[in-house]
């Protein structure tokens with residue numbers, strides 16, 4: 001529940017029972033209540049003088065004069081003090097009386113009246129009231145003693161309530177700053193988590209193409225192989241290398257080379273399934289881990305789709321691709337599979353170069369004969 005939805009009494013858990021037990025604690029008896037109430041009419045005649053004197057003495061203290069600040073505030077305080085003195089001699093020290101004392105404590109704490117200033121003021125007021133009782137009951141020594149003792153007890157009762165509000169307020173401040181620092185710690189933890197995740201993604205990603213980088217290829221392929229082995233499913237690794245990439249770089253510039261790499265990576269991303277893992281192996285080489293896919297399916301479906309996609313953007317670009325299937329009978333290690341796929345890619349590239357040479361030979365001959 002919000003603090004502002006509770007009364008001060010509720011916040012401080014002060015019930016009628018607690019009030020009665022406090023009165024017992026400070027030894028406030030029925031006789032005390034009665035004597036204070038009996039002198040009330042006489043006290044009322046003296047109140048204005050007492051209040052006037054009290055504030056004369058209070059405003060002589062520089063810290064208090066500073067806290068009071070102006071004539072309007074002083075006027076309001078005088079009225080409040082008058083009311084308080086009447087309450088002291090009212091004979092009713094009930095829940096409303098207690099609530100008013102708590103409120104006074106809270107206001108004092110809020111405007112920054114230190115406990116020592118509050119206590120000094122109480123002491124001063126008490127002295128003035130005791131003197132006043134002395135005058136009023138000059139000729140009734142027994143009643144004077146009784147009234148002064150009752151007033152003393154009531155002051156202690158009031159001070160205990162006001163101090164509870166001070167303490168409660170300090171505890172609230174501590175609780176609030178504890179809550180704040182806990183919130184801050186949670187927020188910080190969340191930020192660290194997010195940043196760690198970002199760093200992890202960055203460390204897994206190839207900056208140029210956005211594909212996974214080779215660092216985790218072995219680990220991911222090993223996990224994929226283990227999962228496939230449990231279900232006796234095939235896994236195929238396709239090892240891709242761009243043909244004549246060096247030539248593109250040399251003749252059209254490094255930026256154009258980068259553009260080609262991104263085009264191939266984007267095409268790979270577009271035609272791959274969610275469960276396929278696509279890596280830039282390095283330079284112009286890529287490795288795709290294709291779970292639940294045979295070598296035949298990889299050749300006939302995956303590679304064909306990939307080449308179609310690439311050639312939509314780069315009509316003359318070709319790739320050499322090697323495949324290696326694992327499972328469902330045999331599951332070599334990740335290193336072996338990558339090595340074999342790489343070998344197959346080289347064989348494929350060798351064939352490509354031979355064919356390409358045959359195709360380009362007459363042109364070269366022509367060039368040479370020019």
Ligand SMILES: Nc1nc2c(ncn2[C@@H]2O[C@H](COP(=O)(O)OP(=O)(O)OP(=O)(O)O)[C@@H](O)[C@H]2O)c(=O)[nH]1
Pocket residue numbers: 208241242243244245246247249253254255256257258261282283284349
């Ligand atoms: N633009 C660009 N070029 C790169 C990058 N990484 C590597 N390269 C270049 O890629 C080229 C790869 O050379 P090769 O492996 O001989 O490539 P190739 O010309 O395709 O030769 P084959 O593989 O035999 O077909 C080298 O010129 C590298 O400098 C990169 O991030 N961006």
